[in-house]
Amino acid sequence: MDLKPTSTGWTLALTVLLALGLSLAPLPVQFRPIPSLRQDEGTLGPKLVALVLPASLRGKKARPPPDALAPDSAPAAHPESESSAVAESAAPEGPDAGVAPAAVPGIGLEDLSAPTLASALELEALRERMGARHVDIELNCRKARADGTCEEDGLAPFTRALGELRADARRTPVRVVHLGDSLVASDYITDVVRERLQERFGSGGRGFLYIHRLAQAGRATRAGTASTEGWKMERLVDTNWPKDRVGWTGVAFSTSGPAQGTRYALDGARVAELYFLTQPANGAVQFAVDGKPAQRIQTRAIASKPEAAFARLTLPEGAKTLSLLASGKTELHGVTLETGAPGIVYDTVGLLGGMAEVYLRAQPAAFRAQLRHRKPSLVVLMVGGNEAFFLSRERTTLDEVRTQMTALVARVREATPEAACLVLSPIDAGVRTMSGELVTRRHSAEVGQIFREVAREGGCAFYDTLAAMGGEGSALRWLEAGLLLEDLVHPRVRGSNLLGHLLDLALQRAFARRHAPLVNVEDDPGLQNADPSLAGTFAKLHRRESGEALRVGIAQLGASHTAAHIFTDAVREALAKRFGDAGRGFISAGKASPRLDAGHVVRAMTGPWTVEDAKESPPGGIWGLSGTRAVGAPGASLSIQFCKDCPAGDAPAGRLDVYAVDQPGAGALEVTVDGEPVPAEAPPPEPLTAPTVRIRSFPVTGLGHTVRVSVPEGGGSATVLGAALEYERPGIVYDAMGLPGATAFTAKAMDATALDTQLAARRPDLLVYWYGTNEAGEEGLDAAALHQDYTALVSRMRRATGAECLIIGPTDRLRQDATGRWTEAPSLAKVLATLPQVAKDAGCAYWSARAAMGGERAMQRWQRQEPPLGLTDGVHLTQTGYERLAAAFVKDLMSAYDATNKKAEPTARAGGP
Amino acid sequence: MLSHSLQYLAFVIAVFAAYWAVHRHYAARMFVLLAASVYFYAVFTPFPLLIFLAGVTVDHLLVKGMARTDSPGTRKLFVVLSIVSNLGLLAGFKYLELLRKTAVSLLAPWHIDVRAEPFHLLLPVGLSFYVFQAISYTVDVYRGKASAEHSFFEHLLYMLFFPRVVSGPIVRASELMAHFREEPTLSPDDGARALFRVAVGLVKKLIIADVLGSGIVDPVFGSPHAYSSAECAVAAVAYTLELYYDFSGYSDIAMGVAALFGFRFPENFARPYLAKNLFEFWNRWHMSLSSWLRDYLYIPLGGNRRSKPRVCFNLMMVMVLGGLWHGADWRFAVWGGVHGVALCAVRCWWWFRGKTSEPGPVRVALGMLATFTLVVLTRVVFRAPDMTHAAEFYARMLAGVPGLANVAPLVWGMIAVAVAAHALPLKLYELSAELFVRMPVPVRAVALVLLGLGIRHLSTMETRPYVYLQF
Incomplete structure (x- = not known):
């Protein structure tokens, strides 16, 4: 070699040797130029090859398979065995764990309201496209019996509390404290879960809110609006985090100079509670409700050292705003707002850069005091993304991750032994490699596995968010589909909504598995026994729709639901639109x-x-x-x-x-x-x-x-x-013949000849009966008599008119006792059990109005809807409620009609020339 | 295998060893460089090599044809054929889809059907640079500024030379091909300077550009609505800096690696954000492209020697086409057009008010500020995925939403470093280079390893491809 380039060559050679030597030397990882060459992990040769040869020459696919990326193709298939294996390996309870089949009843959509259900179905379609999956929560065991069997699963306190809310047997809210990282900070995932839980079980209020928003820009979530700019904010994620002061709330808002204020919209809250720090310095916080001064509290500590403290304020009914003015030296951590009524309160604390280690920075005493004070039924831990990132940068180790998560779980369990805890795995993420390729970020699955083990050992439930998202590599699919930001880490709003949707349904399924029904009767949604009970009607409707000049008569007999005319008007309008108005x-x-x-x-x-x-x-x-x-x-x-x-x-x-x-x-x-x-x-x-x-x-x-x-x-x-x-x-004639307060017994008692004569004159093709709601309210209903009389009534009228029949079951009828507690109407179960049998015996189709409303305690949910769908008597619906129920009825009726037509088509064609 | 990857550094070291082992033998050293260049490109994707091979073959035959004829008409025909064939490559692989989409939207009102399915053509990496360099050679031969006597393999190596093939710089034949037959030399000082240049390029790319890119540019441009106006403005400035440090870092690595093989590439940047006006900016920014556009487009159109309206037309034409060169999207034409309008405005100002030969410090400062501001504002269009997105970004930036909470201290620090490094006197850079050159070899190796460690700790995990790789 020429001498001239030798100097440069030696420089290069020495540089390489030095870099390799340092990388292989027993030095702390931060002093190793190429940490992946560590001796303790496999042989050197393949690692060097991997380092030197481009990925394309090593036969590695940097990107996911083309079928997963092609914009127009279906997402990659995920074999059932793969997902089952994940569940089986971590779920000792066998049938409880595993992957719920997609798009089948039982995935948790049952009792959502129509608008929420519509958005949920859109998310379901998105889930299908993305290859995301319904993964059940691994419940694990928080309390074992002496014989080693599980006495109480990891979510039991939460599902039990939900059951109490469902049965209206609880006078206090069910609180969830959800701690996490940036995925929680944006509040999109948690918003979906919160809104749906509150829709199902009622709202207990806004929950924990910061003094002021943590970031000046972005979504304004979970915070008051500071009226001044002098708040000093210190977070557990900061380099100089507030040591020995902050609990799980994670952020300190302090004042030391001029008075600082913040304001909250109350949204019906009746109880506010300030989370703050007592400290050996003069400071005070003045509350004001709708601008009028209320309580004033001193934040000076009686003890010598700072301590987490709380101040409660009862708010007058109808109050709109709560203002706080802090003067002197104060440190506030946040405010909780609750309605004081039973319902769900879902607190979220999301810190950008949050991880188990960050939450362990919280002062243990303050963490314990704040968490105990909150009395949560469930604590959710959603970290891991930053752990995986630091692992990929070799700034931490798997052992450290395990140690820190174990410590955090232990701290949560120790602080609130009576609360359930749920650990979530990190989601999948991507990175751009040195050669510019998009690849899956390493370590998410490893961190998830560690979390799974830590959860199991700590008595917490575990949810595999990574598997739900679609497994490793899904982040790149999500990026292609616009569900992930370009940073390859954070989901966009739709992606977050999908994650929230999956978590919510997993919680819902866990609740359903552990919850004993309040009415122990099978009450299936949809139109039952339409084939063959409605064959004649459907055939006539089909001929009408095919252009024949026919009149199709439907006569509905019933009680107040029918007498209100709203339901029948809506059904008539919908059917007339399709088949004509006669x-x-x-x-x-x-x-x-x-x-x-x-x-x-x-x-x-x-x-x-x-x-x-x-x-x-x-x-x-x-x-x-x-x-x-x-x-x-x-x-x-x-x-x-x-x-x-x-x-x-x-x-x-x-x-x-x-x-x-x-x-x-x-x-x-x-x-x-x-x-x-x-x-x-x-x-x-x-x-x-x-x-x-x-x-x-x-x-x-x-x-x-x-x-x-x-x-x-x-x-x-x-x-x-x-x-x-x-x-x-040609067209439909839909008669509404309802008598408020009537029962099937009432109709049976009327002069049969006269009634049948009139009914025959109406020339109905279909008789619709909607009795049962009043029967459900009767104490000691004789179910056998109801069955006998109702069957006889229907059979007689069918004989008189030659019509087919459809029986509608009762709405969800509740009654309220003197203490204000709602319970099922006394004979609801009997009616729900009897009416399908009546329909069967009389040869009628059956449609459960209660199931269409959402089943168990649907009336309470309908009462809570905005605008309300159920009246406060627990029996009747509002106009919007009846219209919504009618829409559900028409939908189910027409679905059965369309299905019948579809089934008949091939036969018709086969019989043609 | 991007030039800031460990694979590339290993590859360069291997080629370096092989090259200098045989450098006295023309055929052997040509073989080493050509084989290395083909390997380097094939690692990205091998198929375009066939296109380039065909292109070089056609150009080589035309060049030889020009050399063998004295007929001006025939020579002109050959050079036109070369230009057309090269631009045809560019049009076919890069702009056909844009033309299809444009035709679809323009002809839809008249119910004229245009192919609805995309062409799905693969854009060969570095095609834009290839085409411009190919044209420069055949035109230079036509103009008598370059020799037609080079062999086919020299021609092929000139087009595929690995340090520059993916993103330039666009090197003239006189700056590269002419030196293939000379026996290369590399003094210890030149070798050390080359390594220093590579190291500087790595720092620029991996520390400054990537930290700014992943720290603020990507998230803010990804969802501008989630950030304050001030943060959007900071992101626009950060992108302006990122783009410079990304591309100039790449150029430094390309020039440093070329220098390791004894070739000297022309400078591509000259601290462009210190420009006092937009003309000066373009004389300092991506100089190999700017000079190409000047020599092969602006001057043939008449340059400054035509009427005032024609000069403005020429400027607009050069800037719009120069904009479109960056990508098959009309937003690049808009970006170039805005620059063209601004250049015309400056030119008109000079015509009517006269150009100040020695402006005062205030005027210099105002000129720098105005130029930088225009560059930053137009960079938004350059970075945004489409015009709608750019409009959203501008709207957010002008919405007056205060707050800078999402700008991390590391980003602030890196912006400060970027500004300082841009503004510091060149002498400091030269002093640093000299210090490195004078170091004993072992110390130099230690310095390089320490630099690698520093890069490892300061760079982001999400190492990003060069911005100009897409062009």
Whole structure:
């Protein structure tokens, strides 16, 4: 070699030798230029090759397989065996652990409200696309029996507390304290979990909030709004963290000069509590509610050293804001806001750069005092991402990670032995390598495994977030799909929402597995036994939809849910939109009612009328289809106006029927249609010994019509039952015939001949029965009698009309005792058990309104919705509630109809030419 | 295998040893360099090597054709064929998709169908640099500024020479190919300076650029709405610095490695953010590209020697095309266009008010500030993935949201280092280089290992590819 380049060559050679020597020498890792060459981990040769040869020449795929990355392709398949193996290896409880099958009932979506369910289903679709998975929480064991079997699983205190909330047997909130890193700081993941838990179990308030937001920009979460700029903020993640002062809340907000203020929106909170530090210096905090001074507390310590302390303030009802003004030398840690009512309070503390070691920096006494004071039912630990990062930088070791997490879990368990704890594994992340390739960040799985073991040993439950996300390599798929930020570590909002969705459902499944149903009856959602019970109706609807000029009649009988007309109006509108509108159908004779306004029907009565109803009368007697009758003295008149304010122009031919009673000694009725008197009808055949139903029919043209019935002077009283309007055009006629407070027994007790005659005149193809809610409220209901009478009623009416039938089960009926506690209506379980049997025996389809509402304690959730869906009586629904239930009914009915059509299609085609 | 990776350093050491072992033999040293260059490129992706091989073959035949004919028309035809074939490569692999998308959006109102599916063409790494360098050679031969007597393998090595093949600098034939036949030399001082240059490049890239990139630029540009206006402004400044330290760091490594083999590349940067006006900025920024655009586009268009409107047109044309050279996206044309408008404005100012030969310190400061501000603001378009994103970034930056909580102390520190390193007198750099050169070999090795340790501790884990690799 030429001498001239020798000097440079020697420099290079010595540099390489020195770098290799230092890397292999027994030096602390920070002094090794190439730490991956450590002697204690495998042989040197392959490591050197890996160091020198590019990845593409080593046969390693730096990126995930193309099928996982191609934007238009489905996500990589994840064999079931793989996920099962993960669960089995860590779940001693066998069937409890494992991977829930995707998109099947039981993944935890059951009792979400419609809007939340809609967004949850979108996230489910996203989960499918991304290859993310439903992974069950590994419950582990927090308390073992003497024989080694598990007495209490790791989540038991939490699921038990949720059960108490569900049963309304708890007067205090269920608190969750969720500690974590930057994934928690943005609050997106926890927001999803919080909102859904609060929707299911009620809200106990906003929970723990910082004095001021930790970052000037970004999402304003979980903090007050500082009215001054002089707060000094010190965090456990800072290089100079606040030593020996801060607990799990992680951040100290201190003042030492001019007074500093902050403000909170109360959002219905009735109790506020300040978390602060007492210290040997003068300081005070003045509370103000809606600007008016309230309590003032001194923060000076009685003890010689600083201690975590708390000050509670009861807030007046309706208060809007709470302000704090700290003067002197103070250190505040945060404020909790709670409603004081039972419900979920979900505290989140997320520190950017948070890890187990960071939370261990908290003063142990303050950590314990603050956590005990909070009385959480569950503590969630969501760290690990930064541990994995530091491992990849060799700034920490697996042993250190294990030690620190073990210490944190122990500290949490020691501080709140009665609380459950849940450890989450870190999520998957990516890095760009020295050669610019995107690869999976190492160590996430290792840290996750350590956390799994630490959780098991510490008696905590464990959730494998990494597996739920889709396993190692999923971060790169998430990046491609725009669910991960370009930093390859932090999920974007949609990604966070998906993680929150998966965690929430995992919690929900864990709760469902441990929760004994309050009503121990199978109450399945959806339309049951539609095939073959509704075959004729569906066939006729299909012919109608195929263009045949058919009328399809549906008559719904029931109690107040039907009498309210909101449900039936919504169902009628939906069906008419698809199959055509053939008229309003039957309206019972009665007083003016705003419930009919939405259907453009107006009733009016003048003169001496008495409206009688069947449930307050002795058995027997002629009643209208709704179980009422209007008895008018001479001189009285009533009118029923159909289609008020309907647009002119469309003038279909139609038929207006008037239902009345011929009885001995009764006066002849004078009828006008649209103001025109109609000829008097021939008197009833003589001799008339018993009342009979007379149905008179008048041809009409146009949409809107008014029928007026008058009882002439000088005669006897007369009874009117109702009127019906139909158009001679193809479509649906949906009759609503409800009597508030009625039961199946009420209907059964009415004169059968008269009722069946009227019902047959309505020419129904389908009879819908919605009794049961009132039966559920009866103490000591005779279920056998209900079964017998209801079956007989339905069978009889079916014979009289030739119609098919569908029975709707009761809504979720609750009652409130003197202490304010809600419990199930006394006979709800009996009704829920009996009605499906009635449907089966009478050959009817069955649809559970309670299951459609969300099942167990759905009424409470419907009451809590905004706007409310359930009324405070625990029985009835609001207008929005009935409309939402009707939408669910139509959806299930039409799904069954479409499924029937789909099934019939191949047969039809096969039979064709 | 990026040039700041350990694999690359190992590769360079191996090639260095082989090259100097045979450097006295022309064929052997050519073989070493050519084989190393082919290997280096093939590690990225081998397929484009066939394209380059075909391109060099065509160009070589045309160059030989020019050498064998005296007919000006034929020579012109050959050079035009060379330009067309090279630009055809660029258009086909780089701009076809852009043209398709543009045609789809422009012709949609007239219901004219254009292919809806993307072409999915692979953009060969370094194609833009390859094409410009190829054109420079054939045009130089046509102009008589470069020799046509080089062999095919010399031509091929000139185009594929590994220190510069992926991201330049664009080297003229006179600066590289002309020296292939000379027996190389490397004095101890030159070798030490080359190593120093590589080390400086690594520091620029791995410490300053990558820390700024991953510390603030990526997160803020990724979701500007999550940051305050001040943080967006800091991110824009940080990106401006990142881009300089990234590309000049790469250039330093390329020049240092080339120098280890006895080749001297022209400088690519001359502290551009100290420019007092935009013309000076472009004379200091990516100088190999700027001078190419000047020599092969601006001057052929007429340069400054035409009417004033034509000069402005020429400036606009050069800047818009120069912008588009960076990427197949109209935002690069917008970025170049804005610079073109600004250059025209400066030119007009000089025409109407006269150019001050020796401006005072206040004027210098104002000029530097205005130039830097314009560069920072236009960098947003350069960095953002699309114009919508850029608009969102500008909107956020101007929203007046205060706060700098998300700017980490390390980022502040690195911005300070970046500014200081940019502004410090060149003499300090030269003194440092001299100190390194004068070190005994073992001390120099210790210094390099310490530097490596420092880089290991200060750099980010998420080592990022060079920004200009995408161009």
